Amino acid sequence: MSALSPPLTVYYGGTFDPIHNAHLAIAVGVRDALAAQVHLVPAADPPHRPVPGASAAQRAQMVALAIAGVPGLELDTIELRRAQRLHGQPSYTVDTLTELRQREGFSRPLAWLIGGDSLASLQQWHRWTELFELAHVIVVARPGNPLPQPLPPALRNCVRGGQWCTDAQQLRIHPQGCLYALPLPLQDGSASAVRQAVAAGLPVAGLVPAAVADYLEQQQLYRVHTG
Secondary structure, eight states: OOTTSOOOEEEEEEOOTTOOHHHHHHHHHHHHHHTOEEEEEEOSSOTTSOOOSSOHHHHHHHHHHHHTTOTTEEEOOHHHHHHHHHTTOOOOHHHHHHHHHHHHOSSSOEEEEEEHHHHHTGGGSTTGGGHHHHOEEEEEOOTTOOOOSSOOHHHHTTSGGGSOBOOTTHHHHSSSOOEEEEOOOOOOOOHHHHHHHHHTTOOOTTTSOHHHHHHHHHHTTTOOOOO
């Protein structure tokens, strides 16, 4: 990376219900591969998924615990703060990126991180074409989800150059508009597996950071209450 290159900030949105080791592996992998700052953005009210099992405040606290002391990773509660202002209206990525641009300016390179499965449904997202007017989109390839080559026409018309970006330096040269694929060795793990383990009374020490495991115990999250 050139010393004159502007810094790249990658925003990693998710429910994080709860954050687990595979989430952390992705965040650290992106940080290292792109020499980027990675901001983890807990969703307040995801429009595409069921209501989370933990409160927004609890999920944000678990993210903070998971990344404490990890260089290059930060918690960003922009969606939670907006939900408080707008009284629980659905939280859309395009709204988050619009607010980030208002906060960070329009010359700074920003990127939104998604998985290959999300790319397949991207055209169903709210005002999806505007995403590329506001940020780059970085796609982490997942096993069993090959990325489209060439891009579908609707997507090709939205991205810079009409094709996949193959040079990571372009993510710094331009503030937005690139679609970049980042191959990472992905770690097994899912939030549903953590919730199921907790509900079954099984240990989760190998699935989540120790501080998160302690928090789950303290808050009695995801447990099956009877009686």
